[in-house]
Amino acid sequence: MLFMKAGSVRSRFFWAVILLLGGLLVSGVIYLEAATRFEPRTLQLVPGPLVLDRKGRILRLIPGLQGQRLVKLPEGKIPSLVAQAFIAAEDQRFWCHPGIDAVAVLRAAGQNLAAGRIVSGASTLTMQLSRLAYPGPRTYHRKILEAVRSLRIEQTLSKEEVLRAYLDRVPLGGNLVGVETASLAYFNKSASDLTPGEAASLAALAKAPTAWRPWGPRADRLAARQRLILGRMAQLGFLSPQELAAARQEPLVFHGAGRGAPILPFQAPHLVQIALSRGKSSRTTQGRLATTLDLSLQQRVEALVRSHRTQLARAGASQAAAVVVDNRTMAVLALVGSLHYGPRDQGFNNGVTALRSPGSTLKPFLYAQALDQGFSSAAVLEDVERHYRTPRGEFNPANFDRSSHGPVSFREALGNSLNLSAVHLLNQVGPSAYYDTLIRLHLINHPERGPEHYGLGLVVGNPEVTLLQLTAAYATLANGGLYRPLRFTSGDPVDPGVQVFSPQAAYIVTDILADPLARTRIFGGAPAMNPVCRLALKTGTSTRYRDCWCVAYSPEFTIAVWVGNFNGQPTARLSGASGAAPIVAEIAHEVFAGTVPQDFPRPQGIISRNVCSFSGLVPGPGCIHQRQELFIAGAEPTQVCTYHQPRDPWHRMPTLYAGWLHKRHGQGGEGRFRLAGFPLDLDKVFPPVQPAASAPPKPASRNGKVSLGLGGAGAGLPRFNPPAPGEVPLVSITYPLNGDRFQLLPGADSVRLTLKADCRMPVPAITWLVNGREQAATAPPYELTLDLARGRYHLTAVAPDGRGDAVEVMVE
Incomplete structure (x- = not known):
């Protein structure tokens, strides 16, 4: 009985142990299964992009999210020498x-037991990959987990996939991860181009990437292990005896110098920033971002821009920026954001993306729009001093040379960048229409500010733009009026574009900008403004010489340069022609490399006609000076010249130019210009200047209102007839403007004003009335100087037939 009880107890104990061990085994299996789970996506590292130029040359390697620098091996076959070196x-x-x-486990166990400590490991590449993908403390427990996970990894991935994943993850010094990264950093080449000695060096570095760095105190150990690996490669049949001997004799040249991390490429930093800021859409699955930049051209352009530092500094400019664009694809080939990328003179700023006043560089777009609206390319534009009323106040433009040029041709007005002519043209085209054109060219950066905000200053630099925007706008002219955005990466699609100008208008404006004779009046023979090769060229200078611009283009390329100071300080009277144009000329020489730019293709619908050089009309018998001009078919002049008469050497101009000619006559520079309908002797046309008249009587008032007395001021005066709505006035008061307010200076009793008027037709004299009372009759240039005391004044200018104009001003 006792025997049976004892056997029963032993049986129950045995089964209890079995159950316990089974439970432990099951728990262990469950634990191992959970602890060694492997997800292939854990091997899919997200590298920081490797930014390349258009030919695959490295610009910069951007660190990843964890700060590591990683470039994955290119798709395709793993470089054989690299694989062989790491396997050996x-x-x-x-x-x-x-x-x-x-086998390695047994070998390592025997060596460790014999030494009484760990002197050898048995980790396979797969186990190392497991440790890299699932990092943790290096313990025997972790070693078991790595071993089990390695089995599972090899059940999921092929050997080639395991090897590639390891080679992309292996640390190789500092924050360098992966053999492709290390190859680029240490040897400035792809892993596929490594020699046996270089491949063995990277495999050796994997054993102690920090301690054995090439420039560290233990670099000799790196060299010793490299030789050991080369020997193993020969033993395994990867290298022949001759290849082994050559590899051991090969001098290792590591890229860079000094101690610490290797030197990585850092090229075109401002363009790289722009490319990265455009989002992830352009990045490839391998983490490579291919830009449109041509590194060779970039380096030459950088050197050229930097070579002007001393000269620019003498003229008060500390910075410059440049862009080169391929017009056919709108690819940015070179981009220089500052003289030097660094803290000096705020060089970290990107000059190509900074909003600045463009000065006169927006004028060609107004002229192209005018041509599309039906203006004749031979039209004569008024380049005379005028005052304009705008929603933001009175606008008094002036030319860069502070003089007026009278009647100028459409071609000369644009070629010489005359402000007075441009503002006159904008006043005819309409600021709102021109504003819409600038929007289509992406040159309005504050759309919440309408055309009334900028007024007539739209054409002389009021809207701030960037150098990149300006470059794209000029490429529009080069591309026949078709606007397309710039491209910075190979992944950016080639936009079909928007037709802003007709091909004919773009061609004529381009022909003007490429015509050296069209700009001689202001720019003369300056070499930078007259490049050897035929380029369309335009400069601009902002107020107080803060910004200097120059843009040049051919059918193939557009080159744009900005010069100035990032802090907004004015330069020492540096202009676009003197500061930016010389840099553009040198860049053009590099871009074309001794070749001749192509001619701009002439579109259909362009015709050439002979016109009078002065009037721009069909030459008459008296037109001695004639020239060829281009026209959009249908816009050529049909009227015969009115400036000249047979056997008559004089240029008879409309009376609109009376004030300009009067000033020229006073300086002895009237030449052969005369006023149509007046004597040839200008001394008889322009009487001596009279002294300022005394202040007129105080305005009479009745019931608190000023009595103007029009129509009954005197028996000899014509009755004032204001122009009907829509009628072009015969007489127009050009100064002061209606509603002007003048403030007396401290201690002054009156303000001196020179009243000015224009007459559309020859008028011997006009009568000026102040508050309905005759003040004086004046012949051309129809001006009267008055001293006006405090009060409100109604000023009237009347022709002999009563037609005239009137304005009201206030002196306070």
């Missing part, structure tokens, strides 16, 4: 084992 160094039976090398 770390896992010689890689292609045979299932993730764990049993």
